[in-house]
Each structure stands twice: as C-alpha cells, then as structure tokens.
C-alpha cells in the first residue's frame with residue numbers, strides 16, 4: 001500500500017474516532033432523535049404502541065423497533081415496519097449517526113423525505129416503501145455510499161431520479177416502482193453500479209431511451225421498467241447480462257427491433 005493511501009486510511013480512522021467521540025452526537029442525541037421521531041407520529045389507532053412503549057423512564061435500547069450496538073448505547077437499526085404509523089418523518093432522524101438499517105415500510109408517513117437522511121453515512125438499508133411520501137428523492141442520498149438497498153416504492157414521489165444515486169457503487173437493489181417519477185435515465189447510469197442486482201422502476205412516468213450502459217450493471221437479475229414512457233429500441237447490450245432472470249418492459253413505447261436477442 002502506498003504511503004499516501006496509508007495516510008488517507010489513518011485520516012479515515014481518525015474521522016471514525018472523532019465521530020464516535022463527538023461531543024454533540026452522543027447517546028443522548030440518539031434518545032433526543034427518537035423522541036423527536038415519536039413526536040411527529042400520530043396514529044389513527046387507539047393503541048398507539050410508541051406512546052406507551054417509547055417511554056423516557058426506560059432505556060431507548062429496549063424500545064420496540066430499536067436495536068443498539070452491542071458495544072455502546074447507540075441506535076444501529078430502526079424497524080417500524082407495518083405499525084400503522086401516521087405522521088411525518090422528523091428531520092432529527094439524520095442525527096442517528098450509527099444507523100445502518102432503517103425500515104418504515106407500510107405505514108402512513110406523509111410529507112417530504114428529510115434531506116437529513118443523507119447524513120446517515122453508515123446506512124446500508126433504507127426501506128421507506130408503501131407510505132404517502134411526496135416531493136423529490138433528496139439529492140443528499142448520493143452521500144449514502146454504503147447503501148445496498150434503496151427502496152421507496154409505492155409513494156407519491158415526483159421529479160427526476162437524482163444522478164447522485166447512480167454513483168452509489170455499493171447499491172444492489174434500487175426499487176422505486178409505483179411513484180410519479182419523471183425524466184430520463186442517464187445513458188451512463190451503470191458506470192458506477194457494478195453490484196446492482198435489481199432495478200425496479202415500473203409504474204412511473206420515466207421517458208427517453210433505455211440506457212445502453214445497462215450491460216455494465218453486469219450482475220443484474222431483474223430489470224423492471226414497465227408502465228412508463230420509454231421509447232426506442234431495447235438495447236441489444238442487454239443480451240450480455242448473463243445473470244438476468246426477469247426483464248419486464250410492457251406498456252411503454254419501445255420498438256421491438258432487437259427482441260429476438262433476448
């Protein structure tokens with residue numbers, strides 16, 4: 001390893017230590033963040049589980065849906081899947097700096113997705129599908145460089161998919177079906193996505209050509225682009241995707257010139 005690389009790695013470790021020991025982001029910040037999240041939630045059901053369970057008299061590491069690190073009382077996972085929660089996502093969620101897993105799938109969260117989620121640099125899974133979120137996908141998501149799964153299906157998202165998403169080289173699943181996303185896919189979208197296995201973009205308003213660079217996403221198993229406004233030919237390079245199991249392209253304006261190669 002070169003000297004420069006070693007110095008850089010030392011610098012990174014130092015950053016880790018600084019982040020862990022940071023005086024303004026500590027375990028009481030985590031508790032504060034969770035209480036902020038709770039305060040933005042109103043449930044339509046009488047037995048609001050968080051109201052009783054997320055009680056300040058008890059350690060937040062014992063709260064339902066919360067998992068802490070084994071080494072220190074810092075939140076590493078937050079799983080609020082299918083809890084009939086209604087409300088907005090508090091921006092303080094971006095202060096849970098040790099979070100690697102965030103799942104709020106199948107609730108009734110509405111409003112915008114906070115930009116602050118882009119501060120969660122350790123995040124590997126971001127699963128916020130099947131809510132009523134509006135607005136655009138935050139550009140800040142491009143900072144989530146460890147993300148393996150980004151799933152925001154079944155919301156009311158508009159605007160284009162930020163280009164920064166296509167720079168997350170750890171990404172394995174990108175699932176954005178059932179929204180109102182528009183715009184085109186950049187032709188070089190796969191240049192940094194060599195680990196991508198699932199590209200789920202059906203049921204949006206995406207347009208333009210299907211990128212020829214899809215073949216650079218060489219591990220793709222599933223490509224689902226149906227119910228959009230894509231035009232033009234199916235790139236013949238798709239025929240090079242040796243792992244491909246599903247190619248779903250129905251209901252677009254695609255010409256079938258190359259269909260025989262797949």
Ligand SMILES: *[C@@H]1O[C@H](CO)[C@@H](O)[C@H](O)[C@H]1NC(C)=O
Pocket residue numbers: 023024025026027028029
């Ligand atoms: C944690 O951070 C808060 C907010 O910056 C600060 O007030 C508090 O003193 C810190 N607690 C510890 C134990 O470091």
Ligand SMILES: *[C@@H]1O[C@H](CO)[C@@H](O)[C@H](O)[C@H]1NC(C)=O
Pocket residue numbers: 052053054055058062063064
């Ligand atoms: C909250 O729920 C967890 C998991 O079900 C349980 O272990 C814990 O005792 C509960 N805490 C309170 C205060 O109800």
Ligand SMILES: *[C@@H]1O[C@H](CO)[C@@H](O)[C@H](O)[C@H]1NC(C)=O
Pocket residue numbers: 082084
């Ligand atoms: C989600 O919760 C509903 C009840 O609110 C239940 O019927 C359903 O089975 C749950 N789904 C899962 C996957 O746990």
Ligand SMILES: *[C@@H]1O[C@H](CO)[C@@H](O)[C@H](O)[C@H]1NC(C)=O
Pocket residue numbers: 024025029032091092094095116
């Ligand atoms: C947490 O997040 C909020 C909103 O993003 C911010 O105002 C606050 O300063 C952050 N830090 C702490 C220690 O709570």
Ligand SMILES: *[C@@H]1O[C@H](CO)[C@@H](O)[C@H](O)[C@H]1NC(C)=O
Pocket residue numbers: 082084106
């Ligand atoms: C999603 O939540 C609704 C309402 O609580 C429930 O009826 C449904 O079964 C849930 N779906 C899944 C896949 O868990």
Ligand SMILES: *[C@@H]1O[C@H](CO)[C@@H](O)[C@H](O)[C@H]1NC(C)=O
Pocket residue numbers: 142163164167
């Ligand atoms: C993606 O990464 C490349 C180089 O790694 C950089 O030049 C480009 O600006 C990045 N694009 C976005 C939208 O972040």
Ligand SMILES: *[C@@H]1O[C@H](CO)[C@@H](O)[C@H](O)[C@H]1NC(C)=O
Pocket residue numbers: 215237240
């Ligand atoms: C597809 O694969 C063939 C051989 O397997 C290779 O010759 C060709 O250059 C590849 N095309 C693309 C666009 O990757």
